[in-house]
Amino acid sequence: MGNHSDGSPNHSGTVATAGQNEVEKFQDPGIPPHRLRLADTDPKAAKRAERQVALLFGISVVGTLIFLVAYFAIDLGNDSSIATIRLQNALLGIGTAFAMLGIGTGIVHWAKALMPDHEVSEERHAIRYEEDRQAAVRIVDDIVEETGIKRRPLIRNTLLGAVALAPLPAVAIFGDLGPRPDDKLAHTMWAPQDGKLKRLTRDPDGTPIKASDVTIGSAFHVIPEGLNELQEGKLNEKAKSVVLLMRLDPSSLHPSKGREQWGYNGIVAYSKICTHVGCPVALYEQQTHHLLCPCHQSTFDLTQECKVIFGPASRPLPQLPIAVDDEGYLVATSDFHEPVGPSYWERDEHERNINS
Amino acid sequence: MSATSTAEPAFVAKTKAGRFTDFVDSRVGGSGILREFGRKVFPDHWSFMFGEVALYSFVILLLSGTFLTFFFDPSMAETHYDGSYTPLKGVEMSVAYSSSLNISFDIRGGLFMRQVHHWAALLFVASVAVHMLRVFFTGAFRRPREMNWVVGSVLLILAMAAGFTGYSLPDDLLSGNGLRIIDGVIKSIPVIGTYISFFLFGGEFPGTAIISRLYTLHILLVPAMILLMIVLHLFMVVIHKHTQYPGPGRNDNNVVGYPLGPVYAAKAGGFFFIVFGVLALMAAFFTINPIWNYGPYDPSPVSAGTQPDWYIGFVDGALRLMPGNPFGWHVEQVWFGHVFTFNVLLPALVPAGILFTVMFTYPWIERWVTKDDREHHVLDRPRNAPTRTAIGVAGFVWYCVMWAAAGSDLIATHFHVSLNDVTYWLRALFFIGPIIGFIVTKRVALALQRKDREIALHGRETGRIVRLPHGEFIEVHAPLDEYKRYKLVGFESPQVIPAQPNEHGVVTRKEKRRAFLSRWFFEDRVAPATPAELEAAHGHGHEAVEAAEGSKSLTH
Numbered sequence: 086m087g088n089h090s091d092g093s094p095n096h097s098g099t100v101a102t103a104g105q106n107e108v109e110k111f112q113d114p115g116i117p118p119h120r121l122r123l124a125d126t127d128p129k130a131a132k133r134a135e136r137q138v139a140l141l142f143g144i145s146v147v148g149t150l151i152f153l154v155a156y157f158a159i160d161l162g163n164d165s166s167i168a169t170i171r172l173q174n175a176l177l178g179i180g181t182a183f184a185m186l187g188i189g190t191g192i193v194h195w196a197k198a199l200m201p202d203h204e205v206s207e208e209r210h211a212i213r214y215e216e217d218r219q220a221a222v223r224i225v226d227d228i229v230e231e232t233g234i235k236r237r238p239l240i241r242n243t244l245l246g247a248v249a250l251a252p253l254p255a256v257a258i259f260g261d262l263g264p265r266p267d268d269k270l271a272h273t274m275w276a277p278q279d280g281k282l283k284r285l286t287r288d289p290d291g292t293p294i295k296a297s298d299v300t301i302g303s304a305f306h307v308i309p310e311g312l313n314e315l316q317e318g319k320l321n322e323k324a325k326s327v328v329l330l331m332r333l334d335p336s337s338l339h340p341s342k343g344r345e346q347w348g349y350n351g352i353v354a355y356s357k358i359c360t361h362v363g364c365p366v367a368l369y370e371q372q373t374h375h376l377l378c379p380c381h382q383s384t385f386d387l388t389q390e391c392k393v394i395f396g397p398a399s400r401p402l403p404q405l406p407i408a409v410d411d412e413g414y415l416v417a418t419s420d421f422h423e424p425v426g427p428s429y430w431e432r433d434e435h436e437r438n439i440n441s
Numbered sequence: 442m443s444a445t446s447t448a449e450p451a452f453v454a455k456t457k458a459g460r461f462t463d464f465v466d467s468r469v470g471g472s473g474i475l476r477e478f479g480r481k482v483f484p485d486h487w488s489f490m491f492g493e494v495a496l497y498s499f500v501i502l503l504l505s506g507t508f509l510t511f512f513f514d515p516s517m518a519e520t521h522y523d524g525s526y527t528p529l530k531g532v533e534m535s536v537a538y539s540s541s542l543n544i545s546f547d548i549r550g551g552l553f554m555r556q557v558h559h560w561a562a563l564l565f566v567a568s569v570a571v572h573m574l575r576v577f578f579t580g581a582f583r584r585p586r587e588m589n590w591v592v593g594s595v596l597l598i599l600a601m602a603a604g605f606t607g608y609s610l611p612d613d614l615l616s617g618n619g620l621r622i623i624d625g626v627i628k629s630i631p632v633i634g635t636y637i638s639f640f641l642f643g644g645e646f647p648g649t650a651i652i653s654r655l656y657t658l659h660i661l662l663v664p665a666m667i668l669l670m671i672v673l674h675l676f677m678v679v680i681h682k683h684t685q686y687p688g689p690g691r692n693d694n695n696v697v698g699y700p701l702g703p704v705y706a707a708k709a710g711g712f713f714f715i716v717f718g719v720l721a722l723m724a725a726f727f728t729i730n731p732i733w734n735y736g737p738y739d740p741s742p743v744s745a746g747t748q749p750d751w752y753i754g755f756v757d758g759a760l761r762l763m764p765g766n767p768f769g770w771h772v773e774q775v776w777f778g779h780v781f782t783f784n785v786l787l788p789a790l791v792p793a794g795i796l797f798t799v800m801f802t803y804p805w806i807e808r809w810v811t812k813d814d815r816e817h818h819v820l821d822r823p824r825n826a827p828t829r830t831a832i833g834v835a836g837f838v839w840y841c842v843m844w845a846a847a848g849s850d851l852i853a854t855h856f857h858v859s860l861n862d863v864t865y866w867l868r869a870l871f872f873i874g875p876i877i878g879f880i881v882t883k884r885v886a887l888a889l890q891r892k893d894r895e896i897a898l899h900g901r902e903t904g905r906i907v908r909l910p911h912g913e914f915i916e917v918h919a920p921l922d923e924y925k926r927y928k929l930v931g932f933e934s935p936q937v938i939p940a941q942p943n944e945h946g947v948v949t950r951k952e953k954r955r956a957f958l959s960r961w962f963f964e965d966r967v968a969p970a971t972p973a974e975l976e977a978a979h980g981h982g983h984e985a986v987e988a989a990e991g992s993k994s995l996t997h
Contacts, residue, residue, distance in 0.1 A: 430780055
């Protein structure tokens with residue numbers, strides 16, 4: 086690869102056309118001569134540097150005192166205001182900063198201005214010596230020989246088998262870290278209990294919602310009736326059952342076959358848990374009827390049954406079938422017809438079970 | 442090691458410190474260690490400080506973290522807050538969140554410690570990453586330091602693990618949403634994903650176990666592994682001795698710098714206090730993670746503009762960039778009755794997988810391409826290894842595109858542009874960015890090398906214009922002194938190694954591939970200037986001018 090090995094423009098008259106080892110190289114001139122600093126030659130400058138270092142250490146002492154004063158003199162009291170906390174935090178920080186920076190800059194200044202700054206050269210040693218290597222190989226060979234493992238394959242093979250199996254209990258013992266998933270992800274609190282349909286209630290206070298309260302263009306954050314009264318696993322249930330309730334002009338909704346009865350007068354309810362990785366789809370753009378997930382910007386179109394129109398989600402948000410009960414409150418006529426939230430391995434199987 | 446020599450009664454130390462040292466030494470034999478390390482030479486350069494910053498941040502993390510453990514309670518049991526932060530009084534929350542609030546508002550210095558801890562954590566991962574970039578771009582990973590590069594890479598992963606486990610502990614709304622995303626990613630894993638999720642969270646998300654489990658990982662397992670890796674890392678630094686930048690007097694057989702005692706130890710030791718001081722200033726004036734603004738975790742609300750800590754950003758950004766239904770095709774597929782969530786799996790695993798695989802294996806890739814199995818203790822200036830530098834920049838650009846994507850919504854609101862357009866542009870940059878980065882960097886590096894040749898051969902521009910007797914105007918170039926010139930010419934410039942037959946006289950396909958890569962690496966290299974070229978350059982008629990410069994001129 087000779088001719089353009091020098092890489093420089095052709096007219097520069099360079100000569101490096103042979104392999105680089107044959108080209109004469111510049112000689113290493115050695116470590117540059119040491120240059121004296123001001124403090125090395127001028128005793129006054131040295132004295133000045135000495136005083137500067139001492140001053141920096143003095144500043145550190147002041148910093149420590151600031152910290153102690155801020156710690157003991159500022160009383161947080163029983164209901165400390167943000168302003169007090171902020172003041173104490175700032176003073177503790179300034180105190181620590183002065184204390185540390187005083188010591189640090191003092192030492193570094195001391196080292197740079199006053200300590201000898203001659204660069205020295207040290208030889209590197211070989212990382213290993215051939216003599217050591219040979220001795221080590223001999224030792225290993227002797228050890229292997231004395232165990233007799235090569236002559237007794239029965240011992241070797243049974244040992245290998247035993248060692249290979251021994252970690253299994255260590256893996257198995259983590260089996261109780263959690264319960265089996267079974268079909269827990271497939272069901273939510275919305276399923277009617279003892280034939281009674283669950284009402285849609287406001288998040289977080291749990292008051293039921295009348296269909297007449299839902300005006301066109303409005304949106305409600307919804308939780309199932311009875312969620313707040315749960316003693317255990319409240320967040321687990323909430324993480325699956327939160328719903329967004331919106332009312333549109335019924336003519337802009339285009340329900341697909343089988344879903345005609347899932348809404349009421351343009352009121353529709355969709356799962357709030359994103360089908361991407363499970364963030365709450367909390368942003369509703371009233372004008373465009375888009376739902377936006379603030380975590381990864383998946384966008385769902387309400388007028389197309391929450392089909393994904395942008396972003397990383399691949400599935401539409403599950404719809405909750407709703408109706409109105411005798412007193413005019415909104416109720417869920419059944420659970421979701423598919424598992425809510427992010428996809429998982431068994432999801433399709435669960436969906437088929439729900440709908441069969 | 443010197444135990445037998447204590448029989449000699451002759452030595453009496455003169456100072457108190459000397460007597461104390463002698464006391465210890467005669468019992469544990471420390472003089473050997475002091476003799477080895479007391480004057481050990483360390484090269485000095487500002488870019489060597491990133492590793493120190495990482496080490497010191499870790500020490501500060503241990504100190505501040507220990508304080509926090511005394512007050513933090515990692516329980517997810519429900520409680521009603523009754524501390525002194527008024528807006529949250531009576532609100533239902535977990536004990537973990539409540540105790541984090543107490544640390545912030547009811548324990549003097551608690552907020553300061555939380556702030557120091559969080560800032561130090563961010564700085565720790567950042568300094569590890571920048572340190573690795575320094576090591577990569579200067580070729581410090583080459584033999585004999587490949588294993589230490591691997592240990593460093595493991596440290597980067599551990600640092601991120603430590604950061605993420607700690608970030609989730611306060612059980613606030615922001616970190617809870619972070620866990621929710623992790624849960625979604627885990628569930629996308631084929632076959633075992635659902636089980637892993639249930640085992641990790643002790644049941645359905647969020648459950649009541651995750652915080653205490655992360656706590657054990659965060660304060661025991663991960664820091665212990667980090668500590669072990671740091672010990673290994675520093676142990677190998679001692680064995681290998683530090684690398685040094687090229688320059689006069691420096692070669693692969695020596696190490697030029699300052700002795701450990703006193704100068705280097707003072708500078709490095711003082712630097713610890715400086716890092717601590719800077720972190721204290723940041724903790725004093727810049728709020729980080731104000732959990733009291735977020736509220737306790739609740740699966741229903743989320744605030745717009747949510748951001749993970751910076752080091753998780755590139756994975757989050759990749760998740761955002763992946764289209765779920767490109768051109769109407771569903772990325773999530775149901776095959777054989779099971780769900781393959783490629784719209785989550787691919788962005789969560791592939792970019793990070795590629796980055797880390799290339800990172801771990803790069804020393805061996807380059808060694809294979811260059812057939813260079815020698816020890817290297819003198820660093821490369823990045824420009825003198827143009828292809829490596831370009832590869833590094835390409836990877837860095839790729840990372841940065843993903844990282845920027847994690848803030849796509851903030852970019853859109855801040856610059857008043859459409860969120861969708863930001864995403865489309867970043868999707869394009871995801872593929873084009875690294876290529877542009879590679880080409881531009883390689884050209885810049887080659888141009889800098891040519892500039893170096895030019896300066897080495899023709900001297901530096903002085904800005905002084907001289908009129909020659911026959912009327913020609915020229916700019917005077919001042920020749921470099923030999924030390925400065927050696928810095929510009931004293932480097933190795935590997936060349937293309939064509940495919941070579943093996944012992945059977947066969948050129949294998951693998952060898953052909955290696956030769957192809959070798960050509961790709963080095964075909965347009967710029968060779969360092971040689972004395973002969975310098976001689977030739979002086980033949981151009983500069984002598985008259987240079988002679989006028991008097992004593993500065995070099996004689997040949």
